[in-house]
Amino acid sequence: MNTKANHSIKCSVNECEHHCNAENYCSLNCVTIGTHEANPTLCKCVDCESFQLKNKTNQGSVK
Ligand code: SF4
Structure with a gap:
């Protein structure tokens, strides 16, 4: 489980x-933000490219 929250990244x-x-x-020191659009105009056009799907088998366990 990530316990070191980066309070600069909600x-x-x-x-x-x-x-x-x-x-x-977020627990990372920095994240990469990008877009999947050719011409982004809305908030939903941008993505956190540092996203990684949580390993479901580890959910709830203490690492
Ligand atoms: S989606 Fe991005 S900002 Fe949110 S926890 Fe994941 S890496 Fe951090």
Whole structure:
């Protein structure tokens, strides 16, 4: 479980391996933000490219 929240990076994506579970923050020192659009115009056009799907088998366990 990630316990070192980076309070400069708020995030609510609990499904991400780097999410801080109990707190809505990312645990990484920095993240990469990008876009999947040719001409982004809305917030939903941009993505956190540091996202990694949490290993479901590890959910709830203490690492
Ligand atoms: S890597 Fe991106 S999606 Fe994952 S917890 Fe950090 S900010 Fe959220």
